[in-house]
């Protein structure tokens with residue numbers, strides 16, 4: 563079991579902690595059958611997840627006074643930032659709250675159009691700037707517009723970047739400062755989007771992004787594939803960062819809140 567856990571990227575410490583406590587717990591609960599053990603394992607994993615983030619809110623910030631609540635999405639290339647924003651905008655709109663998106667990825671060709679297309683499908687306005695514009699200036703326009711109109715939520719898309727590229731990371735810092743200039747209490751979410759198949763490198767990403775932008779949570783995408791995202795347990799344990807959303811496909815409805823028990827079961831599906 564310990565080997566399996568390490569292979570699932572939950573991290574060495576978590577794997578050890580889990581197997582040690584399982585040994586005791588299984589004796590304590592007199593778990594003998596395969597099903598008993600499975601149950602105990604899932605319970606323990608959920609315990610470890612919960613313990614890693616005591617007092618931390620696993621729900622997305624939703625301040626009714628904040629007009630808008632600003633969510634800043636960051637992450638490496640192709641993690642699923644734009645897709646997650648597109649899905650979330652629809653979910654917010656369906657809950658009868660107002661929402662806008664900002665296309666602050668002015669770097670990658672086609673990135674603005676990709677978000678604009680989500681906007682069309684969702685029926686949600688997207689703030690854009692001229693090609694190759696300074697992303698912070700687009701964010702400035704977006705925040706100003708959302709504030710003037712009293713919009714509830716503003717979702718900011720950013721260009722994918724490697725966490726060790728200093729100039730690109732300072733661009734994120736500038737974006738954050740720009741938001742604060744207009745709304746000192748925002749962004750109330752800075753979400754690192756992680757591809758669920760990223761192994762231990764995800765922990766490095768989380769640490770480096772956190773250094774520049776002070777993360778508030780994670781989004782774990784592509785859990786519809788074979789990857790189970792075990793590394794979030796390691797991130798949770800080391801950094802206290804909760805998973806706030808999971809991506810379960812490319813379609814607009816393929817977005818869910820994180821459910822620790824479901825996650826634990828998924829991690830072990832077919833293994834125990």
Ligand SMILES: Nc1nc2c(ncn2[C@@H]2O[C@H](COP(=O)(O)OP(=O)(O)OP(=O)(O)O)[C@@H](O)[C@H]2O)c(=O)[nH]1
Pocket residue numbers: 637638639640641642643644645646667670673720721722723755783784785786787808809810811812816
């Ligand atoms: N199967 C699956 N595919 C996903 C999911 N989320 C995103 N994708 C796909 O992953 C690819 C990259 O997604 P994007 O949303 O463009 O990723 P990004 O982080 O915005 O990428 P950059 O802007 O290039 O940094 C696209 O083909 C998406 O359709 C998911 O939860 N499941």
Ligand SMILES: [Mg+2]
Pocket residue numbers: 643644645667673719720721722
């Ligand atoms: Mg993108």
